[in-house]
Amino acid sequence: MAHFGEKMRKDTAKNIIKIINCLKQAEGGWLWIREIGRRCDLHHKTVSRLINQYLDMFVDFQKFEPFNVVMVRLKPGTEVNGILKFLHVMISSALI
Numbered sequence: 632m633a634h635f636g637e638k639m640r641k642d643t644a645k646n647i648i649k650i651i652n653c654l655k656q657a658e659g660g661w662l663w664i665r666e667i668g669r670r671c672d673l674h675h676k677t678v679s680r681l682i683n684q685y686l687d688m689f690v691d692f693q694k695f696e697p698f699n700v701v702m703v704r705l706k707p708g709t710e711v712n713g714i715l716k717f718l719h720v721m722i723s724s725a726l727i
Contacts, residue, residue, distance in 0.1 A: 639685075639718075639721050639722050641722075643681070644718055644721075644722055646671070646673055646677065646681055647681055647685055647686065647718060648715070648718070649671040649672075649673065650667060650671055650673075650678060650681060650682065650686065651686070651705075651711060651714055651715075652711075653667050653670045653671050654667070654690065654703065654704060654705045655705065655711055656670075657704065657705075659704060659705065659707065660704060661693060661702040661703065661704045662702065662703055662704065663700060663701070663702055663703075664678050664679050664682075664701050664703060667703065679701070682703060685718070685721070686714070689705060689706060689709050689713075689714050689717075690703050690704065690705055690706060691703070691704050691705075691706050
């Protein structure tokens with residue numbers, strides 16, 4: 632989980648926004664980490680790292696153990712504008 636005051640690069644913020652938009656387009660459906668990577672044109676490990684580091688409080692996870700597959704979706708009732716405000720605070724607090 633990211634901490635306030637931790638510096639976030641602009642390209643990291645852009646990638647997080649790509650992931651948020653992808654999850655929003657899924658309309659509450661579960662997406663595989665690799666599918667999010669394909670849709671966002673990002674490496675699956677990058678997607679996993681960014682979700683675990685910055686979006687953990689905004690998403691639900693579902694694991695399928697024998698296959699080591701993780702499915703992700705936005706938590707019901709999560710507003711995209713709220714996530715964007717959180718990112719804005721993270722970016723601005725890093726500039727101080």
